[in-house]
Amino acid sequence: MARRITYMQAINEALRQEMERDESVVVFGEDNVGGTGAPGEDDAWGGVMGVTKGLYPHFPDRVIDTPISESAFIGAAAGAACSGLRPVAELMFVDFFGVCMDQIYNQAAKFRYMFGGKAVTPMVIRTMYGAGIRAAAQHSQSLYPIFTHIPGLKVVVPSNPYDAKGLMIASIRDDDPVIFFENKVLYTMEGEVPEEPYEIPLGEAEYVREGDDVTIVAIGRMVSMAEQAAEALSGEGIECEIVDPRTTSPLDEETIFESVENTGRLVVVDEANPRCSLATDIAARVAENCFDDLKAAPKMVTAPHTPPPFSPTLEDLYVPDPERVAAAVREVTGAGARA
């Protein structure tokens, strides 16, 4: 399996393969075709970043453009999912959740519970998140903590092309509503990806790197920040274990706890804002469940409690980087050991 494709291509391939396999899979969102009603090329965009490009010619009835009416079409995904389709709807940037959250969290996510187990709502919301492309405060947020808070939703945050494909296929096949966070900076990341379809189960973390000195739990794009930090730290004699949860809901606590039991130290790297974040979620769960294993205070590395700034210099300071991760690791490994 030497084939290397990008994160974006991996997602596109997952969509195409699932649409081929299952006629009930439909894809829609703003400009997911691109050019509907216009005089020029059809399939002109395939989404604002081109993730769905090329699907329309294969499945002209199942790739559909929408007006800028997120409540209506995200809600339509919920209604379609309850009545025989497996929609994959795109919320272009997760920053736009504020105009359509009700349909996600009060409708799709709650049907099953409110209706006493009668509803099945197999839908995927694809959405872009994260800073790094100078898109400023309303196009750069990492809002997965908000969605992780919501019972009834599953939340997927892939960190590499291989996972992106396998998690997308699993998300489409899953019978619960899933929100799938695509990191816009990772779209161009290349990696080995098998051509055949495969699933990565939702709720299974992965050991990205093994090490005995500290556990770094990192989400999405932060996995590569952690890897760079770990590389550097290895030279200093500190061996980091990196756990990538891959899905933040369900969260594979067991794997995280297992790692911390071994290392006794925890650093969580989360690109989201700090308050009520994944960083706090994981740190708190580890503190509650692995207290006796901890040799030092758990440490959180996150964006600051500010909106994402526009200026490149400020944005680069905003996003956790390998240096900040390494500093946190040095702090937990150097100081306050109690074993």
Add this chain to the structure above:
Amino acid sequence: MARRITYMQAINEALRQEMERDESVVVFGEDNVGGTGAPGEDDAWGGVMGVTKGLYPHFPDRVIDTPISESAFIGAAAGAACSGLRPVAELMFVDFFGVCMDQIYNQAAKFRYMFGGKAVTPMVIRTMYGAGIRAAAQHSQSLYPIFTHIPGLKVVVPSNPYDAKGLMIASIRDDDPVIFFENKVLYTMEGEVPEEPYEIPLGEAEYVREGDDVTIVAIGRMVSMAEQAAEALSGEGIECEIVDPRTTSPLDEETIFESVENTGRLVVVDEANPRCSLATDIAARVAENCFDDLKAAPKMVTAPHTPPPFSPTLEDLYVPDPERVAAAVREVTGAGARA
């Protein structure tokens, strides 16, 4: 100051006094008057629970009903706040945030940062939260963790009538956007409340009870659950210190840390769902900052990871109660001490 009034009356009084003091304070929301356009009594409702009842006759131009268009009127609060008013807008139940979140979090909360400090947006969103009145999944949520996550917002969750009045006055006078969470079960709670206006600064926690064995941090209605638990535990020889943050953003970490330094043990009681919650936020911050003071694992008492159920029996199981708080305290005080 022997006068006792309810939590609801305290909020009403705060609104009335601020409207008297400052002509730029306006109040609006669905049925905040109640009966506009209808043939019968004006001021028929004063909000669905009657919190704004009686304001309209005093300030007929500044208490205004709205259509059911939360995005438009919550956004109008933001626009009004930027142009000379101090609006207090009502989002009837916080569960409805999904239809208007953008105006709260991408607009009002971000103006100041995005605009380089040029905007001042003094607005208050009043909203009801919490379970306990059998209002089921879409009218019983405790979503303050989601708002606490958002930079630029302040989040207030009063636990008693005295605080409700002082915090409301402070919120109205504050120059930042504030979301003010009113617990619907507490509306009928009585307490001593001074008649004259007073402010309780946002960002200052309160010691509700002092004790040396364990720190209980409890939010909103959970404060009284903690008090009941503490009362019972005192009989068992366990003395609880109860800290009420009163505002979850800004959070008075110092007071919480100070208490934990003294007691060495932490229980957080949060009515919200568990993931990325205030419970995790506080537990994680304490674990990170007070690690060496902790004698036992911090413990979180929250609702389960499910929507609020309708049935009274299930809802009563859903909300953290004094027994669950006491059990958590016994666990952290009994087991695993390491000092």
Add this chain to the structure above:
Amino acid sequence: MTEVAGAQELGKEQLLDAYRTMRTIREFEERLHVEFATGEIPGFVHLYAGEEAIAAGVMAHLDADDYIASTHRGHGHAIAKGCDVKGMMKEIYGKADGLCHGKGGSMHIADLDKGMLGANGIVGGGPPLVCGVGLSAKVRGTNQVAVSFTGDGGSNQGTTLESMNLAAVWDLPVVFVIENNGYAEATSTNFSTKGLDIAKRADGFGIPGVVVDGHDFFAVYEAAGEAIRRAREGGGPSLIECKVNRYYGHFEGDAQTYRAPNEVENIRQEKDCLMLFRQRVTSAGLVEDGELDRIDEEVKQLIDESVEEGKASPEPGEEYLLTDVYVSY
């Protein structure tokens, strides 16, 4: 023998069915009004009494595999769409064998097997959902139709307006029924929509919109028939505004001081949908009074039994609390 508009299409069986639907809703609601006052029914209860002709008139055209999305005032829609009345009553009492095992309650009654996508606690929650059902029917090539019910108040929610446009743009087999009962909670439609016909909003999205008398089963039946037929045949969405009244408060416990004295009494006397229906079908010689009386009795018994069973049924136990959040775990 008077002409009854729309009645030509309807056989006697259908007329009796329609009457039974309306009477069942009325009895269900009036009984809830009484039982709620005893304090035994938990939570918020919004009664549909007075508006029965809308649910009955629309649902008379829907098949079992057609879908509806309802509102907080959803009992009537649920009954008309075929939900089990006893299961509904048990649900409203919060019981384990209620339609949703007591986890939903009045505001979330649903039965997907009956095409009932749920009452909805969120005003404007339903219209997006029916767009999805319409899309599903279109993509899968069935001839299903989806109908959303929305109040006058809900017609001001952005989700509702967006959905009309989406349905138009996607050319969906969807019907938007607006139940304009003159109030959203305590706020008059004279204020919240300036008293304008909500049906006019349809024009802006290029879909047909009509206003009908929501007390008149036959008027609703006719308008709904046309809209649903159009949708089924690929003619796209429509809007039907039904002008109607609610007999009780916004929810049980509402003192309704915002209403005019005798407002409801007058309507009950002049426009009651059951009364109008009975007058028309009997004076036209289509149905005998006695046949309707018999239905009244049967329905009364059904509701009596429902309330009894609702009260007697067991509460859900702790084991229900954590289940059915997800399919997979």
Add this chain to the structure above:
Amino acid sequence: MTEVAGAQELGKEQLLDAYRTMRTIREFEERLHVEFATGEIPGFVHLYAGEEAIAAGVMAHLDADDYIASTHRGHGHAIAKGCDVKGMMKEIYGKADGLCHGKGGSMHIADLDKGMLGANGIVGGGPPLVCGVGLSAKVRGTNQVAVSFTGDGGSNQGTTLESMNLAAVWDLPVVFVIENNGYAEATSTNFSTKGLDIAKRADGFGIPGVVVDGHDFFAVYEAAGEAIRRAREGGGPSLIECKVNRYYGHFEGDAQTYRAPNEVENIRQEKDCLMLFRQRVTSAGLVEDGELDRIDEEVKQLIDESVEEGKASPEPGEEYLLTDVYVSY
């Protein structure tokens, strides 16, 4: 001497101002198009070129203390409302002395002192805000007016539709300007609104709605004058739909393959707002060609300097990162 509609009201000074506004926007945008291609400008940049007559025609009626709420395509509105052009350019370059200290960028240019409530990264973000300004003016008893700009795409966002109704219900001094440039990103208005006049939606909310040629400064000027006058005098909100075209892609970098070949070239030749304006005012003898040429030169120099300063200005330092989240801390 040809008649020029609306021009009677306008003195020469105002005509020259309007031209300078349009020319400044054009030059600003065309220069950004060039500079963006060098890779030096960060982020998303949406150009307003082609639509200048709208900003200029509307803003000609607004005073300094009137407010506007803009869109992602906001440079033109900001310039026409009086924002400092150099400060804007520095902001777009992300510099410390930009209008927002480099924290906002192209999509968040704002200057509340000038009544510019901000470009907006959220489609449909602005209309609710102007309702608030309108309320503020009404409660405080000023005669301020607030105008929101929204695209054809944005007219499908629920927030926009809700705001029209709220403005109508509250009877606010607000004008909704819809800039219908035929596309929302790559999606044609023929699809997203079925090609219908968006102005028609105003009817449903009981507010006046008109369609004007957005390439024609004088047409916009006239329609905006009427709507703004009405608002100022307490006559409530209006909607103006301006049919127009954008000269560049949705954002810089858009290959625009969805457009017809020569689509833009044809418009530039036949409908360019600067060309039309010049033809009309010179052929009517109101202004000399040379006077306009002089403005062209002055503007060119201003933009040259702006770009130079934009490039040369310092980046914001780390100390900017954490400030101005809250007023109080």
